Amino acid sequence: MRSLIRFFSSLRLAIVLIILLAAASVLGTLIPQGRTLEEYAVRYGGAAGILVKSGLTGLYHAAGFLALLILLGLNIAVCTLTRLPGKLRRAFRPRLETEAKALAGFKIHDRLKRSAPLAEVRERLETAMREAGWRVRSESRENRVHILARKRTAGLFGSDIVHLGLLVLLAGGIVTAAAGFRTELALSEGLTLDVPKAGFALRLDKFDTEYHPDGSVKAWKSSVTVLEAERPVRQAVIAVNHPLTHRGYSFYQMSYGDDWDATRVTLAVRKKDDPAPARPIILHPGRRLALGDAAGSEIELKRFLPDFVLGEGNRPENRSYRPDNPAALVEIRGGGETAFEGWVFANYPGFAQAHGREASGWEVGIKAFDAPRFSVLEAAKDPGVPLIWIGCLLGMAGLFLAFYWPAREIRAGLEEANGRTDIGLGGTAAKGRDRLQAEFTALVESLRRPT
Amino acid sequence: MTESTFFAAALAVYAAAAFFYLLFLFNGKERSAKTGFAVAVAGFVLHTGALILRTVESGHAPFTNMYESLSFLAWASVLAFVLVTLRFRMHRVGPYLLLIVIGLMALASSPLMPKEATPLVPALQSYWLWLHVSVTLLGEAFFAIAFVTSLMYLKARDPEKKERLDAVSYRAISVGFPLFTLGGLVFGMVWAQKAWGTYWSWDPKEVWSLITWFVFALYLHTRIVMGWKGRRSAFIAVLGFLAALFTFFGVNYLLAGLHSYA
Numbered sequence: 001m002r003s004l005i006r007f008f009s010s011l012r013l014a015i016v017l018i019i020l021l022a023a024a025s026v027l028g029t030l031i032p033q034g035r036t037l038e039e040y041a042v043r044y045g046g047a048a049g050i051l052v053k054s055g056l057t058g059l060y061h062a063a064g065f066l067a068l069l070i071l072l073g074l075n076i077a078v079c080t081l082t083r084l085p086g087k088l089r090r091a092f093r094p095r096l097e098t099e100a101k102a103l104a105g106f107k108i109h110d111r112l113k114r115s116a117p118l119a120e121v122r123e124r125l126e127t128a129m130r131e132a133g134w135r136v137r138s139e140s141r142e143n144r145v146h147i148l149a150r151k152r153t154a155g156l157f158g159s160d161i162v163h164l165g166l167l168v169l170l171a172g173g174i175v176t177a178a179a180g181f182r183t184e185l186a187l188s189e190g191l192t193l194d195v196p197k198a199g200f201a202l203r204l205d206k207f208d209t210e211y212h213p214d215g216s217v218k219a220w221k222s223s224v225t226v227l228e229a230e231r232p233v234r235q236a237v238i239a240v241n242h243p244l245t246h247r248g249y250s251f252y253q254m255s256y257g258d259d260w261d262a263t264r265v266t267l268a269v270r271k272k273d274d275p276a277p278a279r280p281i282i283l284h285p286g287r288r289l290a291l292g293d294a295a296g297s298e299i300e301l302k303r304f305l306p307d308f309v310l311g312e313g314n315r316p317e318n319r320s321y322r323p324d325n326p327a328a329l330v331e332i333r334g335g336g337e338t339a340f341e342g343w344v345f346a347n348y349p350g351f352a353q354a355h356g357r358e359a360s361g362w363e364v365g366i367k368a369f370d371a372p373r374f375s376v377l378e379a380a381k382d383p384g385v386p387l388i389w390i391g392c393l394l395g396m397a398g399l400f401l402a403f404y405w406p407a408r409e410i411r412a413g414l415e416e417a418n419g420r421t422d423i424g425l426g427g428t429a430a431k432g433r434d435r436l437q438a439e440f441t442a443l444v445e446s447l448r449r450p451t
Numbered sequence: 452m453t454e455s456t457f458f459a460a461a462l463a464v465y466a467a468a469a470f471f472y473l474l475f476l477f478n479g480k481e482r483s484a485k486t487g488f489a490v491a492v493a494g495f496v497l498h499t500g501a502l503i504l505r506t507v508e509s510g511h512a513p514f515t516n517m518y519e520s521l522s523f524l525a526w527a528s529v530l531a532f533v534l535v536t537l538r539f540r541m542h543r544v545g546p547y548l549l550l551i552v553i554g555l556m557a558l559a560s561s562p563l564m565p566k567e568a569t570p571l572v573p574a575l576q577s578y579w580l581w582l583h584v585s586v587t588l589l590g591e592a593f594f595a596i597a598f599v600t601s602l603m604y605l606k607a608r609d610p611e612k613k614e615r616l617d618a619v620s621y622r623a624i625s626v627g628f629p630l631f632t633l634g635g636l637v638f639g640m641v642w643a644q645k646a647w648g649t650y651w652s653w654d655p656k657e658v659w660s661l662i663t664w665f666v667f668a669l670y671l672h673t674r675i676v677m678g679w680k681g682r683r684s685a686f687i688a689v690l691g692f693l694a695a696l697f698t699f700f701g702v703n704y705l706l707a708g709l710h711s712y713a
């Protein structure tokens with residue numbers, strides 16, 4: 001047990017752990033993390049399988065990496081705790097007694113004699129110290145008076161508070177990993193979805209994209225209603241950097257898209273020998289409609305692609321989800337025969353990739369199309385987050401104490417001999433010794449001054 | 452007067468300041484160093500003007516693309532340099548630091564850096580952009596000072612001079628470390644939580660900030676607990692600044708991640 005504690009309190013272990021963590025972190029940024037096996041195969045060829053199995057492609061969640069973090073946590077905890085009792089004693093029950101020899105060994109020290117009785121010198125020194133903002137304690141033992149003056153004692157604990165903050169932060173990370181919950185909700189306008197495990201639902205009322213004058217996106221905004229037991233209880237607008245939080249769940253604007261499978265397409269349909277203008281026909285993919293002509297023709301919108309390309313084997317497919325080359329596959333049947341079948345293009349009205357089009361007496365074009373927008377919101381519940389903020393606050397407070405609130409003390413020993421008082425003084429500070437030196441000198445000067 | 456005029460003027464004035472400082476390195480006359488310092492302060496005023504104009508013209512924080520960020524890092528480095536010089540009167544730091552500043556600004560004005568101010572993508576529209584980037588870069592500016600003084604330490608021979616350089620390195624890091632922790636890690640986590648719903652995603656930029664932070668944590672512990680000073684400390688400080696630089700450049704150009712718009 002003893003040796004275990006010694007092992008975990010050693011700073012050498014801390015150095016080894018920090019170096020290992022840093023090295024592993026570097027590795028994790030050189031190997032892209034969390035991609036698919038195919039992507040690794042392209043990049044690393046035959047080694048991809050081994051790489052994925054070894055955990056190097058999910059390095060920050062690999063057991064070895066987590067073990068390093070936990071060991072660092074143990075290291076910090078044991079190291080801080082073993083030093084704490086000594087520090088607490090120094091802060092709250094300090095020894096006031098300092099030998100004259102010890103005082104002479106302080107980095108900052110001085111010695112002087114005053115021809116005044118001890119009690120008077122003691123009074124004068126203590127007053128001068130108090131006036132300069134020191135907290136003073138003293139005791140007399142045998143013939144010697146011991147004085148301890150301190151400032152900013154809290155600074156002693158700066159590093160401990162930093163370390164405590166780091167432990168709280170690690171704990172927060174563990175809670176996040178164990179109990180954090182995230183899921184994506186894809187909502188099209190008007191749709192209501194139950195938030196998993198939350199006991200309430202979210203309805204997307206409207207999704208807007210705002211643009212800058214140069215055409216770049218300024219904002220994505222989802223107007224939503226929170227429904228509890230099917231009753232609206234709250235309305236909010238969710239945008240990037242402006243999440244909605246409701247009953248411990250937060251909702252973030254992640255992405256958006258167009259539901260092309262539900263596109264409302266307006267086709268212009270005309271019989272070539274008919275002098276009447278084209279009729280607008282509104283269809284969704286997979287739907288058919290009677291054209292109401294003498295032959296009893298029916299029109300069907302078989303597919304709609306927002307960005308048509310010919311892929312492998314000249315098969316039509318979608319290149320992207322942006323409406324860069326919208327195309328519709330349309331079929332017209334009349335009297336048991338296909339009168340028209342082919343792709344028509346919104347951007348190229350004169351061009352149709354049709355089978356038997358020459359033969360057909362129909363002319364078809366895309367007049368308009370309108371896909372319902374959907375918004376992808378991320379729902380997250382993370383009970384680790386409060387711990388993270390507490391850890392950050394402690395860490396920053398501790399850093400401030402450690403660097404800008406350095407504890408310092410001045411010790412003095414007074415002895416009387418033959419009506420003269422011999423004064424020995426010594427000062428120590430963890431940091432900011434030049435400051436202490438100045439204060440120390442000022443104090444000594446004030447003692448030297450004749451009354 | 453436009454922003455680019457101010458920027459070019461600041462760069463020219465910094466170059467003049469560097470000239471006086473280099474003169475000081477050769478003739479050892481305090482007057483040359485003082486002139487260099489005064490000229491550098493004048494450059495700093497012009498540079499501040501450039502940043503203000505940029506903010507007014509673009510309507511957003513002056514560090515949203517590489518050109519702006521480089522300029523801001525250079526500005527922060529001069530600010531740190533002015534503060535450190537006023538406090539420690541280390542004139543010899545001047546020429547080297549100014550060379551770094553001029554290097555950063557020359558890089559910023561290279562034709563490879565797009566300079567036009569573009570509207571902000573939604574992810575960057577947040578006051579956390581100000582807090583996160585400005586405090587981080589200011590922390591890194593103090594690391595830059597420690598980098599210069601540490602390199603000077605490694606080169607210096609006179610023990611008294613070495614002692615002072617070591618002390619200034621440590622003081623610069625004890626300013627830079629809390630600033631970097633606050634800006635880079637704490638504000639970064641707060642903003643990430645707000646924008647993406649997760650305070651930490653092991654994105655390469657985050658990881659490199661963490662690595663930088665680890666290096667400086669090593670610096671502090673070896674120094675305070677194990678009593679390392681001088682050579683070994685100086686090496687760690689140099690390494691730490693290089694890690695910070697990699698976080699700044701390398702991640703953007705060599706690695707990809709969520710932060711790739713920055």
Ligand code: HEM
Binds near residue numbers: 014076399672676
């Ligand atoms: C990444 C992890 C760590 C960070 C960020 C950290 C941070 C700090 C800071 C800021 C200080 C104050 C430095 C100063 O006063 O200038 C400090 C002091 C110290 N740390 Fe750590 N620490 C970490 C891990 C550890 C570990 C694992 C150990 C144990 C082996 C440790 C042991 C100490 C000790 C002994 C001190 C000096 C305490 C004192 O006398 O006040 N630290 N640490």
